[in-house]
Amino acid sequence: MANSKRDLFRKRRMRVRSKLRKLADGRPRLSVHRSSKNISVQVIDDVQGRTLAAxxxxxxxxxxxxxxxxxxxxxxxxxxxxxxxxxxxxxxxxDRGGFLFHGKVKALADAAREGGLKF
Structure with missing residues (x-):
């Protein structure tokens, strides 16, 4: 049975998150969300459960x-x-979520690196 597009997205998102949890050393996570009309990003401290910047x-x-x-x-x-x-x-x-690392997500990451964030 073929997986739906949404199922494949969820699998990618869970795979990315599980790898981040294994590496967790107290660093916040830069979480990206991309919709058809907008793109948003947050810096989240998972230890305290707070958004530090958006x-x-x-x-x-x-x-x-x-x-x-x-x-x-x-x-x-x-x-x-x-x-x-x-x-x-x-x-x-x-944390790119389930989004593939190219196009808009890659442009966002490159600009954040140029701005001085390390990841």
Missing amino acids: ASTLEKDLGVVGRNNVEAAAKVGAAIAERAKQAGVEAVFF
Whole structure:
């Protein structure tokens, strides 16, 4: 029986999360969510269960409201790197969820690395 697209996404997401849990050393996790219209990212401290920083294309000050392309993802990546540094976070685990690491997710990750986040 063939797996549905949603089932394959869930399998990828659980595989990524289980690997992150094995490596957990107290570093926060940079969690990415991509929809058809927007992209958002959070720096999450799993020990305390708190979001330390967040950025999204829904924010008017980034100037990419409602756009979901590589350029918008790069702006969100740069914004999250800046906000994470303000929150005192230097190194994170990159949690791409079930999304493949190319295109928008890769652009976001590269911009966050250029902004100074280590992962």
